[in-house]
Amino acid sequence: MSSRADILARVKTNKPKLLNIPNIALDVFEDGRDLLKEFTVKVETAGGQVFETQSKDLVVGEVQKLFPEAKVNFSTLENTEDFNTINLEAIKTPHDLEDLDVLIVESNVGVAENGAIWLNDALLPMRILPFITKHLVVILKKDDLVTFMHQAYQKLNGEDTGFGVFLSGPSKTADIEQSLVIGAHGALSLSVFLV
Amino acid sequence: MSHSKAATIFNKDEKKVNWHDKALWFVRHKRDKSVHSVEGWENLRNLGQGIKAHMLSNLDNYLIQFEEKALKNGVQVHWAKDGDEHNKIVHSILKEHNAKKVVKSKSMLTEECHLNPFLEADGIEVIDTDLGERIVQLAKEPPSHIVLPAIHKTKEEVDELFQEHLGTKPCGGDPQYLTGEARKHLREKFVNADAAITGVNFAIADTGGFVVCTNEGNADMGAHLAPVHIACMGIEKIIPKQEHLGVFLRLLGRSATGQHITTYSSHFRKPREGAKMHIVIVDNGRTEQLSRPDFRASLQCIRCGACMNTCPIYRRSGGHSYDATIPGPIGSILSPGKDLKKHSSLPFASTLCGSCSDVCPVKIDIHAQLYKWRQIITKEMKQPFVKKVSMEMMGKMFAKPSQFEKVGMVARWSLRNLPKSVINSKPNVWGRERDLPKGPKESFDEWYKNRKKNE
Ligand code: SF4
Numbered sequence: 001m002s003s004r005a006d007i008l009a010r011v012k013t014n015k016p017k018l019l020n021i022p023n024i025a026l027d028v029f030e031d032g033r034d035l036l037k038e039f040t041v042k043v044e045t046a047g048g049q050v051f052e053t054q055s056k057d058l059v060v061g062e063v064q065k066l067f068p069e070a071k072v073n074f075s076t077l078e079n080t081e082d083f084n085t086i087n088l089e090a091i092k093t094p095h096d097l098e099d100l101d102v103l104i105v106e107s108n109v110g111v112a113e114n115g116a117i118w119l120n121d122a123l124l125p126m127r128i129l130p131f132i133t134k135h136l137v138v139i140l141k142k143d144d145l146v147t148f149m150h151q152a153y154q155k156l157n158g159e160d161t162g163f164g165v166f167l168s169g170p171s172k173t174a175d176i177e178q179s180l181v182i183g184a185h186g187a188l189s190l191s192v193f194l195v
Numbered sequence: 196m197s198h199s200k201a202a203t204i205f206n207k208d209e210k211k212v213n214w215h216d217k218a219l220w221f222v223r224h225k226r227d228k229s230v231h232s233v234e235g236w237e238n239l240r241n242l243g244q245g246i247k248a249h250m251l252s253n254l255d256n257y258l259i260q261f262e263e264k265a266l267k268n269g270v271q272v273h274w275a276k277d278g279d280e281h282n283k284i285v286h287s288i289l290k291e292h293n294a295k296k297v298v299k300s301k302s303m304l305t306e307e308c309h310l311n312p313f314l315e316a317d318g319i320e321v322i323d324t325d326l327g328e329r330i331v332q333l334a335k336e337p338p339s340h341i342v343l344p345a346i347h348k349t350k351e352e353v354d355e356l357f358q359e360h361l362g363t364k365p366c367g368g369d370p371q372y373l374t375g376e377a378r379k380h381l382r383e384k385f386v387n388a389d390a391a392i393t394g395v396n397f398a399i400a401d402t403g404g405f406v407v408c409t410n411e412g413n414a415d416m417g418a419h420l421a422p423v424h425i426a427c428m429g430i431e432k433i434i435p436k437q438e439h440l441g442v443f444l445r446l447l448g449r450s451a452t453g454q455h456i457t458t459y460s461s462h463f464r465k466p467r468e469g470a471k472m473h474i475v476i477v478d479n480g481r482t483e484q485l486s487r488p489d490f491r492a493s494l495q496c497i498r499c500g501a502c503m504n505t506c507p508i509y510r511r512s513g514g515h516s517y518d519a520t521i522p523g524p525i526g527s528i529l530s531p532g533k534d535l536k537k538h539s540s541l542p543f544a545s546t547l548c549g550s551c552s553d554v555c556p557v558k559i560d561i562h563a564q565l566y567k568w569r570q571i572i573t574k575e576m577k578q579p580f581v582k583k584v585s586m587e588m589m590g591k592m593f594a595k596p597s598q599f600e601k602v603g604m605v606a607r608w609s610l611r612n613l614p615k616s617v618i619n620s621k622p623n624v625w626g627r628e629r630d631l632p633k634g635p636k637e638s639f640d641e642w643y644k645n646r647k648k649n650e
Contacts, residue, residue: 002274003274003275003276003280003478004274006276007258007274007276007430007476007478007482008255008258008259010478010482010483010485011254011255011258011430011482011485012255013486014482014483014485014486015251015252015253015254015255015485016251016252016488016491017252018249018252018253019245019248019249019252020245020249021245021246021249021435022241022242022245022246022249024242024438024441024442025238028234028235028238029233029234029235029238029239030234031234042455045455046454046455046456046458094419094420095386095420098382098386111456113233113445113455114445114448114454114455114456115455115456116456116460120462126419127415127419127467128415128416128419128420131412131415131416131419131459132416148441148445149440149441149442149444149445149456150438150441150442152441153437153438153440153441154438156437157437157438160464161462161464162268162463162464162465162466162467163461163462163463163464163465163467164461164462164464165415165459165460165461165462166444166456166459166460166462167458167459167460168454168455168456168457168458168459169458170458171410171411171412171458171459172410172411172458173326173327173374173410173411174343174452175325175326175327175330175343175344175345175374176326176330176345176348176350176353176368176370176373176374177218177348177349177350177353177368177370178218178221178222178343178346179350179370181370181371181374183374183375183378184326184374184377184378184410184411184412184413185324185378185381185382185385185411185412185413185416186411186412186415186416186458186459187412
């Protein structure tokens with residue numbers, strides 16, 4: 001018998017009788033917190049920063065002020081050819097992105113309860129981008145904020161994406177004597193611009 | 196070696212034990228703080244428990260559904276009965292792609308199957324990329340905790356290890372500097388890797404996708420750079436629907452470290468263009484555990500580590516004292532199911548205080564299962580002579596109140612009058628590291644009767 005058949009047969013014999021699947025009722029979680037405030041607090045708790053801005057078009061200028069030293073930049077926004085120092089078409093392997101200083105991308109879901117931001121294949125020209133960049137900047141519409149993960153998944157339902165990530169704060173580790181160090185393997189900083 | 200013997204070794208360094216104890220208790224506190232900020236936390240735990248229990252009761256169908264969807268997504272699916280088959284499958288995938296350099300992100304399953312030595316024997320370089328795992332890999336030790344693999348190491352020890360293996364400067368154990376050096380060292384490994392291996396936190400039956408959670412971003416750095424991604428999962432990682440992630444991602448980070456969610460919760464569904472993705476589904480004793488009504492709930496575990504952080508025994512004995520891939524309370528109910536003889540001392544490494552069951556996000560009755568294993572072990576295994584005889588004597592004594600009274604009188608007198616050297620003599624393990632109290636003049640029974648008389 002193949003291992004597949006063997007495992008499935010054993011599960012079938014050994015499993016208990018069918019139990020009901022619980023229904024997720026959302027009203028028990030309502031805490032009446034302010035979406036925007038909660039999201040901001042949670043991004044900051046996770047080590048990121050939140051900025052409010054009038055328009056998407058202002059973000060590049062503000063980012064240049066935030067990271068004056070940055071040399072290698074890329075943004076997925078339209079009309080930012082002046083900002084972009086790399087041409088993704090010319091990049092042959094993801095490894096060529098190793099020196100990326102600043103990346104600006106857009107997100108379509110933000111979660112207030114934990115400051116998580118959704119990025120997926122449709123929003124990322126290459127999957128490695130938000131991880132390999134030194135500084136990550138994400139633009140999010142206030143209207144795209146939801147309270148809990150439950151609502152976030154309601155929004156994502158039916159989205160057929162090959163890859164997506166909920167990202168909360170910059171990369172971090174506390175593996176040396178439990179002291180928190182920001183910037184393990186992924187981005188060293190996260191800035192969220194709310195429009 | 197029994198758990199208590201191994202714990203004695205860990206306890207030789209008192210300062211370190213105290214640090215270990217406090218550090219984990221601090222993590223438990225962080226968990227409490229973030230959990231208490233969530234309205235409806237107990238409802239969330241009930242949902243987590245209910246979804247997992249349902250999943251186990253329909254697991255074969257969900258596995259079939261998961262495989263079907265994954266195949267449609269362009270992912271190759273493999274099945275392994277045991278650790279050995281798992282290792283062979285991973286090895287053959289690597290061979291097929293001519294992969295010599297592999298980066299691995301945290302996966303307790305590959306630890307359980309002893310994948311690294313298997314691959315290394317064929318000249319394949321396997322680098323653990325989670326910082327904690329890299330530290331223990333350099334030290335040639337297994338992880339001592341499932342979420343904090345190097346929690347038993349001091350920063351000075353890490354400093355020395357890095358000097359020796361990565362050529363760092365002595366820094367008095369500066370975590371910032373050491374982490375920065377590790378980042379550089381591992382960046383080079385990521386960029387040059389031929390394949391990436393990751394674990395799986397959740398596998399979703401209705402999409403064929405899987406989720407990997409890390410704080411460092413190491414799973415993503417590996418998987419999105421290497422041409423091949425192999426994800427290894429136990430059969431119990433399945434959840435029915437993507438929306439169930441809403442429940443589990445709310446539970447996991449908070450229970451593990453007090454974070455409201457891990458930094459990266461990466462949802463993999465299809466390989467990126469030009470790359471390959473494989474999933475290896477592993478049994479290795481899980482279907483057997485599923486057959487045991489008293490213990491099958493242990494398969495609901497989402498590996499958050501909360502039961503370890505809260506356990507008074509774990510905190511003071513260290514993960515290595517369990518001599519098992521998964522240490523701590525949950526490990527102590529999983530391991531005897533795999534090898535009762537080898538792990539027979541583990542269910543006794545507990546005070547049965549129940550704190551583990553209280554914090555468990557999927558409500559596994561851990562302490563009750565520990566108690567059940569104890570009963571099985573006492574019945575099936577030969578007990579040490581002294582323990583057996585003393586238990587029999589105790590049984591007889593408790594059965595006869597008059598005898599119990601007499602023995603009590605002698606004991607109380609002894610505690611008051613015998614010298615400490617006799618009271619704390621070798622056979623009395625309770626006298627080790629502590630002084631016994633002074634024996635009271637009267638027993639509770641006598642005190643109660645006298646009180647009644649004087650009323
Ligand atoms: S048994 Fe529960 S508390 Fe322990 S690691 Fe598993 S899920 Fe976490």
